[in-house]
Amino acid sequence: MKKNRIDEKNKKPPGTDLAGESYLHMVFRRFRRHHLAAVSLIVLGVIVCAALLSPVIAPYEPNEIAGPFAQAPSRDFWLGTDQIGRDMFSRLLYATRISLLVGVMATAISTVIGVLLGLVAGYFGGLADMIIMRFTDMVMSFPYILLVLVAAAIFRPGLWNIILILGFVDWPGIARLVRGNVLGLRETNFVKGSLVAGMPLRHILFSEILPNTVAPILVYATSVLALSILDEAALSFLGQGVQPPTASLGNMLNGAQSLTVLTKQPWLWLPPGLVIVCIVIAINFIGDALRDALDPNGGR
């Protein structure tokens, strides 16, 4: 048989890892061009690290009454104390941890649900598609916050209930996205080729189709993550979310409902508010950059 006709210049040693790295390399290179996103990544990294290491960093226990009530920031209490004398800095660290946990877990749950339903609807089509997509429309058309409030009222509010509730209302967007992608991928020759090769359904769904829709899912998941964190804050602010004494960014803002706090004690609401803003903005910038970096048609 003929000798190889492959361009010798581009020769790489055989093996799976090297080529896999080159794809990630390309994504990383394209990501780095977005300076805002790179900065966001650092900011988010710092916040996440601080949240994870809160038991080490925090000077006081989060629920410990450590000093005088509602004291302004000082050397002992960097961000002051709240109305019952707990250290605001320590609480802020623990609250960030809780809020990130809620956001990540809720996003994970909604992504799994959305991906599974989207795969089934897109691949099988017909009746399954109709039922799933009408159900999706139904969930989407509900006033979001009302649904969550009702759910929070029915099930006792609490950390895990909030996670589950948010997880179960955030999936429709992902389901639609995945379905749309699967509709296109189902008709591609490599999926047809797998069918001709007699590969089982799970291989076709999870090994051929799913890896090709990971990029848009990832991008969408970042916006779901930002939304979940905001929703947790909103729910907790309304008193239907994470219950005191457990601190979350939302229920720390709860104290800011009175006019005196708003005008006279900004250290009680400014830091948690800023942390929320920073997290959400950072996640959104990262999502934008990811969209560009993962775009297969983005060139170079």
Next chain:
Amino acid sequence: MNREAMTPLIEVVDLKKYYPVRGGIIPHTTGWVRAVDGVSFSVMRAQTLGLVGESGCGKSTIGRQLVGLESPTEGSIFYDGRDLAALQKKPEEMRQIRTKLQMIFQDPYSSLNPRKHIYEILAQPMLYHGISQKDTVRRDIRKLLNMVGLPETVLGRYPHEFSGGQRQRIGIAKALSLNPEFIVCDEPVSALDVSIQAQILNLLKELQKELKLTLLFVGHGLGAVNYVSDRIAVMYLGRIVEYGDARDIFVHPAHPYTQALLDAVPIPDPGEKDKPRRLLEGEIGSNINPPAGCRFHPRCPYALPLCRTQEPQMQKIPSGKTALAAGEHYAACPYCSNIKEKE
């Protein structure tokens, strides 16, 4: 070739594929697209049947039905004497036969998963079907790559790193990896550069001889199809209009449509440029409402009044006068022998 030893591997009997046309305010089926409308043929073991016709004549649909990507509306497909429709009920046997019927796709750019490197693409089906084991799969893949003329270094790379011709080689290796007996080549070269086309065609021809493969070669260029095929079936609007030995059809086309197809092939010789050509006018008819009688009559330069009403049957072209060999040569045109004489 030893004609006595020839037995059909694939037999297609009165195959039909209709697609519903949906319309109206309340969606309902308003008509049928008759993509394939009563086609019968057989492919001999270790031979190549070329399937030629214009775009939309149903040739690719036949290929997809043969490998099980679509199920026939009517008619049956026999593989080695066994009815494929009946085998659907026996999943274990079906799984085995699936691997014996493979396909090479037209567009090499979409036939390889862009997220997998070549090793995964080739190894996964082999491991799943137990054709190769974990410790032997690398050796088997190396053998495959050698057959299609690719170096082993391609294994760790992704499809986007290859040119169209190289991808088509990988596609061929993928089809071969399951030790098939029958491969549908669905216009395997029409997306490639002309210089690469010849390489791929030669490769297919060599492999076919070497591995005693049975091929169905679907294409719209008579030149390429004639080059690789032992027999040719010419299709028009979901029907076969002419069927016979490749050489016969190429040299002595009987059906007016085949003649027009052959005349449409450019001749790379300026001296021949004044040679009269019978070029077709008009578009291929609708396969929702195919023309009555002979489907080709609206475009046929020789059409007679009878052609509008009477549907022509396949009939044997007398050997000697038109046919070169004693092989079979059929055409669905009752007047084609007269046409020959007129000229």
